[in-house]
Amino acid sequence: MTRPLLRMNPRPRLPALALAACLLAPALAAAQPSTADGAPALKARTCSVEGLMDSIRRGLHSNSEAYKTYLRTLLRESAVKLPLAELQAAFEREQDPALVEHLAAALVARTERGLEPAAMQAVAKRALDDPNPGLRAATVRALRRTGALEHTGDLYQRLVRDASPEVRMEAATNLVEDNLHVYGGHDGPAADSAVAAAATSSDPKVTAHILGQLMTGEISTGSAHKIEQLLHNDSVEVRAAASAALGGVPAAEAPSARASLVSLYYDESDPTVRKSILQSIARLGYASAVPELQRLRSVDPSLGSEIDSWIQILNKNPQDWGLILREKQKQQAR
Amino acid sequence: MIPEPIHRPAPPRTKGRTRFVVTALGTMALLAAVALLSRGFGKDSGQPKTRQAPELARLARFAPSGTDETDRQGKTADDKASRFDDTTCWDDIENFNEKVTLENFREWAAPLWASKDPLVIEYLKQRLGELIGDDEGRAGQVLGWARSASPAEFKLLMGGLRSSKALPKMAAQLTSLGLDKSLDLGRRAGFLDELQHLPRLEPEALDKLTHLAEDASSGEAGWVTTRAIGRVMKADLTRTGTFEPYLDKLLTIGANSKDEQVRYLALEMELHAEAPLDAKALDRLEKILTTDGSDHVRQVVAHDLSLSEDKPRALDIYAKAFQQETDLCARWAFFRFAARVAGKDALPIMANMAQGDPRFQGIYQEFDRLYASGIVDFGRLWLSLPSDNPFGCLDHHDDP
Numbered sequence: 001m002t003r004p005l006l007r008m009n010p011r012p013r014l015p016a017l018a019l020a021a022c023l024l025a026p027a028l029a030a031a032q033p034s035t036a037d038g039a040p041a042l043k044a045r046t047c048s049v050e051g052l053m054d055s056i057r058r059g060l061h062s063n064s065e066a067y068k069t070y071l072r073t074l075l076r077e078s079a080v081k082l083p084l085a086e087l088q089a090a091f092e093r094e095q096d097p098a099l100v101e102h103l104a105a106a107l108v109a110r111t112e113r114g115l116e117p118a119a120m121q122a123v124a125k126r127a128l129d130d131p132n133p134g135l136r137a138a139t140v141r142a143l144r145r146t147g148a149l150e151h152t153g154d155l156y157q158r159l160v161r162d163a164s165p166e167v168r169m170e171a172a173t174n175l176v177e178d179n180l181h182v183y184g185g186h187d188g189p190a191a192d193s194a195v196a197a198a199a200t201s202s203d204p205k206v207t208a209h210i211l212g213q214l215m216t217g218e219i220s221t222g223s224a225h226k227i228e229q230l231l232h233n234d235s236v237e238v239r240a241a242a243s244a245a246l247g248g249v250p251a252a253e254a255p256s257a258r259a260s261l262v263s264l265y266y267d268e269s270d271p272t273v274r275k276s277i278l279q280s281i282a283r284l285g286y287a288s289a290v291p292e293l294q295r296l297r298s299v300d301p302s303l304g305s306e307i308d309s310w311i312q313i314l315n316k317n318p319q320d321w322g323l324i325l326r327e328k329q330k331q332q333a334r
Numbered sequence: 335m336i337p338e339p340i341h342r343p344a345p346p347r348t349k350g351r352t353r354f355v356v357t358a359l360g361t362m363a364l365l366a367a368v369a370l371l372s373r374g375f376g377k378d379s380g381q382p383k384t385r386q387a388p389e390l391a392r393l394a395r396f397a398p399s400g401t402d403e404t405d406r407q408g409k410t411a412d413d414k415a416s417r418f419d420d421t422t423c424w425d426d427i428e429n430f431n432e433k434v435t436l437e438n439f440r441e442w443a444a445p446l447w448a449s450k451d452p453l454v455i456e457y458l459k460q461r462l463g464e465l466i467g468d469d470e471g472r473a474g475q476v477l478g479w480a481r482s483a484s485p486a487e488f489k490l491l492m493g494g495l496r497s498s499k500a501l502p503k504m505a506a507q508l509t510s511l512g513l514d515k516s517l518d519l520g521r522r523a524g525f526l527d528e529l530q531h532l533p534r535l536e537p538e539a540l541d542k543l544t545h546l547a548e549d550a551s552s553g554e555a556g557w558v559t560t561r562a563i564g565r566v567m568k569a570d571l572t573r574t575g576t577f578e579p580y581l582d583k584l585l586t587i588g589a590n591s592k593d594e595q596v597r598y599l600a601l602e603m604e605l606h607a608e609a610p611l612d613a614k615a616l617d618r619l620e621k622i623l624t625t626d627g628s629d630h631v632r633q634v635v636a637h638d639l640s641l642s643e644d645k646p647r648a649l650d651i652y653a654k655a656f657q658q659e660t661d662l663c664a665r666w667a668f669f670r671f672a673a674r675v676a677g678k679d680a681l682p683i684m685a686n687m688a689q690g691d692p693r694f695q696g697i698y699q700e701f702d703r704l705y706a707s708g709i710v711d712f713g714r715l716w717l718s719l720p721s722d723n724p725f726g727c728l729d730h731h732d733d734p
Contacts, residue, residue, distance in 0.1 A: 038433065039438070039441070039442055040426040040427070040429040040430040040433070040442065041425065041426045042424050042425065042426050042427060042430060042445050042446060043424065043425040043426065044422045044423070044424060044425075044449060044451070045422075045423050045424075045425060046420070046423065047420075047421050047422070047423040048423075051423060052423065055423075055428065058428060059428065062428075062431060062432075064431055064461060064464055065460070065464070066431075066457055066460030066461040066463070066464055067428075067431040067457065067461065069457070069460065070453065070454070070456070070457035070460070073453055073456075074421060074423070074453055077421050077453060078421040078423075080414075080415045080418045081415055081418065081420055081421065084411065110411070113414070113418065114414050115411040115414050115415060116411045217713070217714075217717065218717070250714065250717070251707075251708075251709050251714040251715075251717075251718050254708075254714070255708070284710075285710055286677075286710040286711045287677075287710065288710050316643065317645065317676065317677060317679060319673075319674055319675065319676070319677045319711055319712040320674070320711070320712060320713070321711065321713060322608065323608065323641070326608070
């Protein structure tokens with residue numbers, strides 16, 4: 001469930017604690033430890049690209065995940081205040097994949113916060129052009145859960161055709177996670193971009209990875225038709241994922257999607273794909289799908305219990321897909 | 335799954351694109367004030383129409399117009415960067431990280447957390463969690479410090495405990511500290527707030543926590559305790575299928591608390607867990623629906639009822655409640671949740687509602703038209719309505 005915790009008239013929590021923190025701060029600042037007993041000589045200073053990169057390079061060997069996360073976050077949060085030229089130069093000469101990913105994330109952060117688009121474009125360029133597939137993959141990861149879809153044109157349609165399977169799958173993961181976590185699964189253009197990339201790729205794993213997890217409730221008619229065409233793909237994985245994706249299409253696309261799925265069910269031989277089709281027929285039709293499901297019962301007797309399970313649930317006239325899925329999972333667990 | 339816009343304010347559906355996650359930490363001054371970024375991208379964003387342009391030129395098509403150095407408002411990157419707070423780099427923090435122990439943590443960390451540098455404070459919480467590990471004794475030591483720590487250090491210590499693997503072992507101590515009347519309410523609320531991360535609550539603790547949450551004088555402690563019960567219910571329901579004891583307590587709080595926000599929260603937590611409602615739960619919800627003086631609470635109860643599998647009973651409750659109700663937004667809740675519980679089978683009930691209150695005639699026609707067009711589920715119907723806020727109610731809960 002993506003719905004955030006909501007409450008009426010939100011009120012600040014623990015205000016007394018925050019107030020007292022302010023009162024105590026001067027006294028605590030004076031409690032800085034000396035180095036005589038081995039305590040670190042902690043001193044605040046302004047961040048620099050060189051200093052941060054030295055720290056991160058050494059920090060990569062730390063056993064503390066907390067420290068590594070801190071350094072990565074510090075670089076990204078400092079990015080808007082660091083000189084772009086220095087940051088970009090460091091990014092372009094760096095050859096360690098982990099550091100490339102950190103520097104790329106810092107550049108992306110500049111564009112994300114409304115500074116120059118060129119920062120993210122430099123990252124996109126390296127994601128496409130670097131001769132080292134490991135570095136291309138690291139750069140693609142740095143674009144994850146950002147607004148890259150809005151700034152990089154057909155980047156993802158190109159990345160899903162990369163020569164490296166690792167790069168292709170990283171790009172697919174970005175599309176899935178951006179749609180879900182940046183746009184909440186409810187943005188038509190973002191979902192359409194993902195469908196376009198899925199349809200463009202010739203890697204079945206990539207296409208299946210995208211379509212298998214994409215929320216398609218607000219895709220365009222063109223995207224729905226692209227997915228329908230993928231129902232005839234040679235790959236079982238792709239056919240199963242495309243079948244699943246069609247189950248969530250908008251109301252206007254539902255009749256066409258439903259007809260395509262029913263047609264495929266008769267021609268399909270793979271049980272995984274057939275199960276995926278049954279689920280989407282249920283999702284597109286709810287209680288009105290029951291007669292169709294009953295007709296399909298004779299096509300493949302081995303799936304009779306699966307169809308009966310859907311019919312039993314849909315006959316209760318449920319109105320919410322989440323509740324339907326939960327009921328299905330309960331039935332499977334029995 | 336509950337479609338987002340059913341009960342609460344939702345982002346605009348067609349006017350632009352709403353980004354749900356800002357990748358930056360919420361610590362920067364500017365970004366902290368902008369939790370959601372609305373972008374005015376058109377439908378063609380991300381969809382280049384031509385392929386002849388060189389790569390960088392194609393990428394640049396999505397950039398704002400202006401020179402390399404300025405945007406359309408003439409602002410340079412430096413101008414924009416000045417809106418953000420400076421970050422702090424700390425000399426010798428690598429040495430701190432390597433040599434800090436649980437024993438010297440408080441002394442060594444003091445200058446860092448006193449600096450109020452949000453990034454280093456977050457690091458300290460995570461590092462303390464690593465130092466605690468899954469050791470119950472170490473976690474108990476940190477809880478002992480927290481009893482008397484300053485408020486700022488208290489938050490750090492509790493953050494460290496929360497990030498440690500030992501937290502699930504600390505249920506009894508956290509509950510005991512949260513109920514300790516010798517401590518101030520703010521600190522008790524801090525202890526009780528950590529209960530939300532536990533996998534389950536024992537019956538005895540649940541009784542005591544419910545008693546505290548029902549008591550309006552508990553203030554924040556009551557609110558966080560109610561949230562904790564709800565979140566643990568969801569976790570336990572997902573993990574083991576257990577929800578009954580928690581739901582029973584939430585309904586008790588929802589019926590008895592004198593604090594409207596606590597009642598609302600108790601009844602809202604049912605929605606987050608989507609716990610099944612039996613006949614007894616329906617009875618209790620119906621009673622709240624017909625007796626609670628808050629229209630906010632009555633609306634959230636209406637939402638709860640839409641999870642019922644006993645559709646005739648739920649429709650009957652909505653129909654009767656609509657007649658008694660005087661608040662327009664509460665009536666709108668009964669109207670739309672009737673559709674959510676029974677789909678087009680609810681249309682006769684909804685027609686009666688519209689007959690009784692002509693303000694609902696127009697929206698009734700919309701529901702009728704959409705069902706007649708072949709829409710079969712509430713999610714698609716909701717997205718197909720011309721407006722998801724026909725009576726201006728969706729922002730109602732956030733009114734001052």
